[in-house]
Amino acid sequence: MASGGTVKPYPQFDANADAQTLYKAMKGLGTDEETILKLLTARSNAQRQQIALAYKTLHGKDLIGDLKSELGGKFETLVVGLMTPPVLYDVHELRSAIKGAGTDEKVLVEILASRTPKQVKEIIAAYKKEHNADLEADVTGDTSGHFQRMLVVLLQAGRQQGIDAGKIEQDAQDLFAAGEKKYGTDEDTFITILGNRSAEHLRKVFEKYMTISGFEIEESIERETSGGLKSVLLAVVKCARSVPAYFAESLYFAMKGAGTDDKTLIRIMVSRSEVDMLDIRAQFRKMFATSLHSVIQGDTSGDYRKTLLLLCGGNDA
Structure with a gap:
């Protein structure tokens, strides 16, 4: 079964020719949206960056600026997203989630739970460069409680590598003792284990947890936690699985x-x-x-x- 991305680098790539095609699609009366969308979805992000550079060199204009002025609504948002380098796209989404009216917790959860530690470090560095601000400080200023603590753990990007066979049984027992086994929940244990172990290790822990408790870990999280903490723990578990x-x-x-x-x-x-x-x-x-x-x-x-x-x-x- 095929795996990976649906968008691949275009084999006969010519940045100048593509820049000219896009320029013509936006020049004069009316915009040729069909040409724009077909071209951009058939180029990789790295190729789109080269097209933007060629466009500026040839026409002295900003490609994203021109696209914004010619397109509108959800289509414009989608196209501008495709034109943004991946790390900067994550930075933009996180910044909007924190700095908009209210906090969009869903965005914080999705990005921080699904990116690799290396990607999280790249996002933090790019956020600093773009906004001259500390991502962790901005996140903690906008969140609270156990939810905030779990996000901070994910921002440390310090997950162990591989599987620590000696810790599987203990981690499963600790999770059981922190939730199903006691009255009330020890959220810190959930945060420490789910935030710091590798995906491969966690999958083994979840299997062991099932044999000890008779429950899938997701069922226990649903019962034992609530609000933002529940959302982020479930996202981490689901991402560890797949x-x-x-x-x-x-x-x-x-x-x-x-x-x-x-x-x-x-x-x-x-x-x-x-x-x-x-x-x-x-x-x-x-x-x-x-x-x-x-x-x-x-x-x-x-x-x-x-x-x-x-x-x-x-x-x-």
């Missing part, structure tokens, strides 16, 4: 029911299109007995829909 399955579920709930959570839909389609969108598609079909492609098709419209479908890759998705 990052693509975590995103498949997030996409499903973004489009299920009345109204679409377009912010989540755009963020996942942009950030995963070159990473693991093929795996997300496969998990989506397995988990929900329908294709991601058909759900996007039924839930969106216009150029926005066309772009999402191209990022989704093929109608068997």
